[in-house]
Amino acid sequence: MTNEADANAPPTPGHRLVRRRGRQLRERFIEVLLFLAAASSVAITFAIVFILVKEALPLFREVSLLDFLTDRQWTPLFDDAHFGIMTLIAGTATTTAVALLVAIPMGTVIAIYLSEFASHRLRETVKPILELLGAVPTVVFGYFALLVVTPLLQTLYPALPGFNMLSAGLVMGIMIIPYVGSVSEDAMRAVPMHLREGSYAMGATRLQTAVRVVMPAAFSGVAAAWILGISRAVGETMIVAIAAGMQPNFTVNPLEPAATISAFIVQVCLGDLPHDSLGYKTIFAAGLTLMLFTLLFNILGYWLRKRFREIY
Amino acid sequence: MTPAPTHDLRQLIARHRLWEQAFTILGLLALLIGLLVLLGLFLQLAVTGAPRLTPEFFTAFPSRLAEKAGILSAWVGSLLVMLVTACTAIPLGVAAGVYLEEYAPKNWLTAIIEINVMNLAGVPSIIYGLLALGLFVYQFGFGQSILSAGLTLALLILPIVIVATREALRAVPGSIREAAYALGATRWQMVSQHVVPYSAGGVMTGVIIGLSRAIGETAPIITIGALTFIAFLPTPPVTGEFPFLSFQWLKDPFTVLPIQMFNWTSRPEEAFQLNAAAAGVVLLVMTLTMNAVAIWLRYRIRRTIKW
Numbered sequence: 001m002t003n004e005a006d007a008n009a010p011p012t013p014g015h016r017l018v019r020r021r022g023r024q025l026r027e028r029f030i031e032v033l034l035f036l037a038a039a040s041s042v043a044i045t046f047a048i049v050f051i052l053v054k055e056a057l058p059l060f061r062e063v064s065l066l067d068f069l070t071d072r073q074w075t076p077l078f079d080d081a082h083f084g085i086m087t088l089i090a091g092t093a094t095t096t097a098v099a100l101l102v103a104i105p106m107g108t109v110i111a112i113y114l115s116e117f118a119s120h121r122l123r124e125t126v127k128p129i130l131e132l133l134g135a136v137p138t139v140v141f142g143y144f145a146l147l148v149v150t151p152l153l154q155t156l157y158p159a160l161p162g163f164n165m166l167s168a169g170l171v172m173g174i175m176i177i178p179y180v181g182s183v184s185e186d187a188m189r190a191v192p193m194h195l196r197e198g199s200y201a202m203g204a205t206r207l208q209t210a211v212r213v214v215m216p217a218a219f220s221g222v223a224a225a226w227i228l229g230i231s232r233a234v235g236e237t238m239i240v241a242i243a244a245g246m247q248p249n250f251t252v253n254p255l256e257p258a259a260t261i262s263a264f265i266v267q268v269c270l271g272d273l274p275h276d277s278l279g280y281k282t283i284f285a286a287g288l289t290l291m292l293f294t295l296l297f298n299i300l301g302y303w304l305r306k307r308f309r310e311i312y
Numbered sequence: 313m314t315p316a317p318t319h320d321l322r323q324l325i326a327r328h329r330l331w332e333q334a335f336t337i338l339g340l341l342a343l344l345i346g347l348l349v350l351l352g353l354f355l356q357l358a359v360t361g362a363p364r365l366t367p368e369f370f371t372a373f374p375s376r377l378a379e380k381a382g383i384l385s386a387w388v389g390s391l392l393v394m395l396v397t398a399c400t401a402i403p404l405g406v407a408a409g410v411y412l413e414e415y416a417p418k419n420w421l422t423a424i425i426e427i428n429v430m431n432l433a434g435v436p437s438i439i440y441g442l443l444a445l446g447l448f449v450y451q452f453g454f455g456q457s458i459l460s461a462g463l464t465l466a467l468l469i470l471p472i473v474i475v476a477t478r479e480a481l482r483a484v485p486g487s488i489r490e491a492a493y494a495l496g497a498t499r500w501q502m503v504s505q506h507v508v509p510y511s512a513g514g515v516m517t518g519v520i521i522g523l524s525r526a527i528g529e530t531a532p533i534i535t536i537g538a539l540t541f542i543a544f545l546p547t548p549p550v551t552g553e554f555p556f557l558s559f560q561w562l563k564d565p566f567t568v569l570p571i572q573m574f575n576w577t578s579r580p581e582e583a584f585q586l587n588a589a590a591a592g593v594v595l596l597v598m599t600l601t602m603n604a605v606a607i608w609l610r611y612r613i614r615r616t617i618k619w
Contacts, residue, residue, distance in 0.1 A: 026500070027500050030500045031499075034407050034408070034410055035411055035415070037403075037407030037408040037411060038407070038408040039425065040470075041425060041428055041470060042428050044432060044470070045432060048439060048440075048443045051443050051446035051447055051451075052439075052443075055442075106342050106345070109342040110339065110342050110343050110346060113336075113339025113342065114339075117335070118339075126343065128607050128611075131603070132600060132603050132607065135521070135524050135525065135599050135600065136599065136600070137527075137530070137570055138530065139570045139574050139595070140357070140528075140592045140595060142574070143357070143573065143588055143589070143592055144356075144357070147577070147585055147588075148353060174349055174350065177346050178346075205328045206332055207328070207331055207335045228434070231436075234436070235436020235437070235438065236436070237436070237438045237530075237531035238531055242577055242578060262436065262438045262531065265438055265441075265442070265535060266438070266531060269534050269535045269537055273537060283535075287438070287439055290439060291435070291439055294435060294436060297434075
C-alpha cells in the first residue's frame with residue numbers, strides 16, 4: 001500500500017524528481033550520441049565527395065575538362081603529359097565486359113538452378129559455400145589471374161602477352177559469380193509459392209515456370225544482382241592491377257594489356273607520391289570518375305528495383 | 313475449336329521434358345564448373361605454397377633472399393591494423409545500428425541515413441583509400457601509419473556492421489521491449505540490458521564478416537602509401553615502465569599480409585612467387601575460417617533461438 005500512497009502523493013520537488021530529471025538527461029544524452037554515430041555514415045559520404053573534388057579540382061585548372069574527356073592518351077606523369085580519361089575508362093569497360101560475360105550467365109543459371117531445380121539439401125549446402133567464396137581476398141584472385149590463368153591461356157594462344165585484360169576479366173568474372181548467384185537466388189526464393197503452384201496447375205514445366213513466372217516476378221531483384229556485379233567489376237582493383245598490366249592503353253581488345261581507372265590509382269600510389277604533385281591530383285580525378293560511375297550504377301539499381309518491383 | 317490430336321500433345325510434352333532435362337544438366341554443369349574452377353585454383357595455390365609453409369616463414373622478416381623471407385612483420389601488422397579497425401568500427405557501427413533500429417523517428421533524415429548506408433556499401437574500396445590518403449594521411453597528419461590504415465578499413469566495413477546490427481536487432485521480438493517498458497525501464501535500459509545482449513550473436517556474425525573483409529583488403533592500404541618492405545616490428549604496445557602501455561605503435565609504419573603477397577606476386581623471380589602462394593594460403597585460411605565461424609554462428613542462432 002505504501003507504493004500507492006507514494007504515487008498518489010503530490011509531486012514535490014524532492015529526491016524522486018531530481019532522480020527522474022537526471023535519468024531523462026542521461027537518456028537524451030545517449031540518444032544524441034547514438035544519432036551522431038548514425039550520422040557519421042552521412043559524414044563519410046560527404047568526406048569522400050569533398051576530398052575527391054577538393055584534391056581533383058587543381059588538376060582541372062591545368063587541364064581543360066574537354067581535353068580530359070576527349071584526349072585519347074593518358075600519360076600524366078610523362079613530360080608530354082596527356083590527360084585523356086577515356087583511355088582508362090576503355091580499360092575498365094573491357095575488363096568489366098569480359099567479367100560480366102562470365103558472371104551474369106553463369107550466376108543467373110546457377111541461381112535459377114538452385115532456386116527452382118535443386119533439392120533442398122543441395123541448396124542448403126551450396127548457399128553457405130557461395131557466401132564463403134565471396135570472402136576470398138581479391139589479391140589472391142590477382143595471383144590466380146597472373147600466375148595460373150594467363151599461363152593456361154598462353155598454352156592455348158601463344159601470342160597472348162603476360163599481362164592482358166582477358167585473364168584479369170575472366171578471373172574477375174569467376175570472383176563475381178557467387179555474388180550474382182547468391183543475390184539472384186534470394187530474389188527468386190522471395191517469389192511466393194502460390195505463383196509457382198498456379199503455373200504448375202496450368203501444366204507448365206519447371207523450366208517454363210522458372211523462365212516465365214519466377215524470373216519476371218523476381219526481375220527487380222535479379223537486375224539488382226546484375227548491377228551489383230557490374231559495380232563490383234568496375235571498382236575491382238587488385239586483380240586488374242596485378243594481371244592486366246598498369247600501362248594506359250586506349251583499346252577495347254581484351255588480348256592486350258591496359259590500365260583500368262583503379263589500376264592507375266594503384267600504380268601511382270606504389271611510387272613515391274609527394275603531396276600536391278601532379279600524380280597526386282590525377283589519382284583523385286581518376287577516383288572521382290570511378291565514384292561517378294559507381295553512383296550511376298547505384299542509381300540505376302535503385303531505379304530498377306522501384307520500376308520492376310512486384311508487390312504480392 | 314477442335315482439341316489438338318493426342319499425338320501432337322505428346323510431342324509437345326516430350327519436347328518440353330527434353331528442354332527441362334537439358335536445363336537441369338546445364339544448371340548442374342554451371343554450378344560444378346564454377347565450384348570446381350575455384351577448387352582447382354585453391355588446390356594449385358596450396359600445392360605451390362605448401363613447401364614454404366615452415367615455422368620459419370612465420371617468424372622471419374621479408375628479405376631479398378626468397379628462401380629466407382617470411383611474414384612476421386606482415387601478420388603482426390595485420391593484427392594491429394585489425395585491432396584499430398575493430399575498436400573503431402564495432403562501437404560506431406553498433407551505435408548507428410541501434411539508433412536506426414530503436415530510436416530513429418520515421419522522417420526524411422532517417423531515410424537519408426538509410427539510403428546512405430546502402431550506398432556506402434557499394435563504394436569501391438579504392439575510393440576509401442583515396443579518402444584516407446586525403447583525410448587521414450595529409451589533412452589529419454596521421455601519416456602512413458597503422459592508425460590511418462585501421463581507420464580506413466573501419467570506414468570500409470562500417471556499413472557491414474550497421475546492416476548486421478540492424479538485422480540482429482530486428483529479430484528480437486517486440487514483446488521483449490514491451491516487457492521491459494512495462495517494468496519501468498527507460499529506452500536505454502531496455503536497449504542496453506535486453507535488446508542488445510539478446511542480439512549479440514547476430515552482431516558478432518556481422519562483425520566477423522566485416523573484419524574478414526578488412527583483413528584481405530589490399531587496394532586502400534596501397535593507396536595510403538604503405539611501404540612494402542618492412543623488416544622491423546612496430547613499437548610494442550606494452551612497456552616495462554610506467555604507464556606500461558604505449559600507443560607509439562599507432563604512428564608506426566607497417567605492412568600487412570595482402571600487401572606482402574601483392575609485393576611477392578609482382579616479382580618476376582619464381583622463388584618469390586612461391587612465397588606469394590604461401591602467403592595466399594595463410595590469408596585464405598584466415599578469411600575462410602573467420603567466415604565459416606560467422607556462417608556457423610548464424611545457423612546456430614537461427615536453430616537454437618526460438619522466441
